[in-house]
Amino acid sequence: MNFDWIANYQWQIALIYMITVVVLLRGSNWLAFKIPAIAKMRDWNRSEDTPKRANPKYPPIMKANGRVGAVISLLLIIVVAPAVLTLQSVAWWRYLTDIVLVLLVYDFIYYFTHRFVFHGNLLRKVHGLHHQARDISYIDALYVHPLETLIGLMIYVVSITAVSLAMGGLHVVSACFAFVIWSQINTINHTKFNIDRFPFKTVDYLTTKHSIHHKNMNMGNYSSITPLFDWMFGTLD
Numbered sequence: 001m002n003f004d005w006i007a008n009y010q011w012q013i014a015l016i017y018m019i020t021v022v023v024l025l026r027g028s029n030w031l032a033f034k035i036p037a038i039a040k041m042r043d044w045n046r047s048e049d050t051p052k053r054a055n056p057k058y059p060p061i062m063k064a065n066g067r068v069g070a071v072i073s074l075l076l077i078i079v080v081a082p083a084v085l086t087l088q089s090v091a092w093w094r095y096l097t098d099i100v101l102v103l104l105v106y107d108f109i110y111y112f113t114h115r116f117v118f119h120g121n122l123l124r125k126v127h128g129l130h131h132q133a134r135d136i137s138y139i140d141a142l143y144v145h146p147l148e149t150l151i152g153l154m155i156y157v158v159s160i161t162a163v164s165l166a167m168g169g170l171h172v173v174s175a176c177f178a179f180v181i182w183s184q185i186n187t188i189n190h191t192k193f194n195i196d197r198f199p200f201k202t203v204d205y206l207t208t209k210h211s212i213h214h215k216n217m218n219m220g221n222y223s224s225i226t227p228l229f230d231w232m233f234g235t236l237d
């Protein structure tokens with residue numbers, strides 16, 4: 001793997017990437033909501049979101065954020081993925097380790113960006129918009145400044161590029177799984193979720209962890225995928 005963009009470019013990857021992400025996102029939502037306990041949580045979030053949706057400050061931010069997200073995702077699919085990812089199949093365990101690696105690299109970079117850039121002087125005001133939500137529910141995952149969304153997606157691009165270079169190639173399916181897990185966790189951690197039994201306990205933990213982070217801008221819990229880096233650097237709240 002090298003940086004020769006034209007030599008690496010495979011247009012088929014863009015197509016496979018787009019289809020796989022859509023199927024995984026829709027499929028995982030469809031499966032999850034088949035579980036009655038999860039469907040109940042969805043109803044709870046919908047009732048929490050209704051008054052927020054009527055608040056005039058929500059729609060313009062969600063719209064701007066959605067537009068920026070769509071443009072960056074399109075650039076990622078057309079420009080980055082076909083040059084950085086590969087279609088060459090690898091051993092089954094490599095798919096698993098590569099997905100975990102991408103998520104760990106992402107969470108590591110995001111931890112420091114969140115702690116020192118979003119909560120530091122540089123972009124505190126930009127990130128403060130997302131922190132206006134003190135009592136979070138589903139809709140608040142979308143109440144994000146477009147610049148923050150751009151930075152989040154760029155960290156994902158850096159993570160897949162780094163893992164691809166380090167491992168001598170990253171399969172498109174691994175990148176898609178990492179993207180969908182990342183996207184789902186970043187949405188789910190804003191939801192109201194209260195199921196204190198196996199196997200939902202982990203989700204319950206993640207939602208509680210992020211809701212504590214939203215209480216005010218001086219709380220810890222900066223990482224978004226796992227509690228690992230908050231635990232390592234002593235910012236678990």
Ligand SMILES: [Zn+2]
Pocket residue numbers: 114118119127131213
């Ligand atoms: Zn924050």
Ligand SMILES: [Zn+2]
Pocket residue numbers: 130190210214
């Ligand atoms: Zn948040």
